[in-house]
Amino acid sequence: MSTFNKEILRTVRQARGKSQSQLAADARVSQAAVSKLEAGLITDPSDEVVDKLAAAVDFPKSIFFESDRSFGLPISLHGNAMYRRKASTGNRALEKLEADLNIRLMHIRRLLAAADIEAQLLLPALDPDEYDGDIELIAEMVRRTWGLPNGPLHNLTDHIERAGIVVIECDMSSIGVDGLTIRTLGAPPCIFIDSNAPGDRQRFTLAHELGHLVMHSVPSSTMEEEANQFASALLMPRRDIRPYLLDRITIQKLAALKPIWRVSMASLLMRCQSIGLVQPSQAQYLWRQMSAMGYRRAEPDSIAVAREPTKVLKEIVNLHLQELGYTAGELAKSLHMHPEELRLLYGVEDQEKPVRRLRSVS
Ligand SMILES: [Zn+2]
Known part of the structure; x- marks a missing residue:
């Protein structure tokens, strides 16, 4: 009962x-x-x-x-620095975010009861202490483990999903959270990302959260800084990006490199600083210029980076609708939500009959 x-x-x-x-x-x-x-x-x-x-x-x-167990409460989560800052205010938006995440985790557990995620890429666990804090090396090892070619990383989301991590897009703008990672028993690692962020920010956030998954099995006081370093090194390996940054660094140069590396101008400038390829006075000047042009709030639309699509969750939802023969109504019911919400969260249209694809006989 x-x-x-x-x-x-x-x-x-x-x-x-x-x-x-x-x-x-x-x-x-x-x-x-x-x-x-x-x-x-x-x-x-x-x-x-x-x-x-x-x-x-x-x-x-x-x-x-x-039941309690499948609902997976309480969650233990860590967010980015911004999340922690907001957390101290303890407002209702934060409670709402945590509640939303718990509900999404319940959906994931339910959906995964019928579908196993087979990781195609290994998710390495690399403790910064064992590498003398060499985050560049850790990022390079992840690139090598995943067999990534040198140069810009074009499909980070795809690689993260292939490593067995579920990426969930969520509206987190009300609380200013870019992303956070949740590891619970009985579910694959889940990275929640803000669905409103531009592509360059989405990618940096994913790389940051991946850094946590790779490096931080337990929290530490340096984890946020390390995750940022990891993201920067994963997206812009020192050796690969160095040749692009040898000339004088200008706003125009940053704007030209953004579409190639698919990282923000701000991330590029930070990278120049961390590698030591820009004079401190020039860096300061560029930051001031970026502020004056409003680029610290939003970089120009003309060089916007498209968001990378997430696939795994959609595939699992489609598996239920197509292979397992669920109607949208039945799927909504099994996830304890109304069909309208299923449509909003997962893009599933309410329809009487399940969509059946023809499958080839081999
Ligand atoms: Zn973080």
């Missing part, structure tokens, strides 16, 4: 950005009831209360009876 899951009530409430009193008002139940349900003091709410709560949070009521 399934029991009402108090953790899930809190998670879905926070995912909708509601306080306990707002939920109580929207559901037309007493705030005491919501509070006691979440505290576990009431464990067996009436059908009427469950129906009202489900309607108020816009989830099917089945979600309240999902």
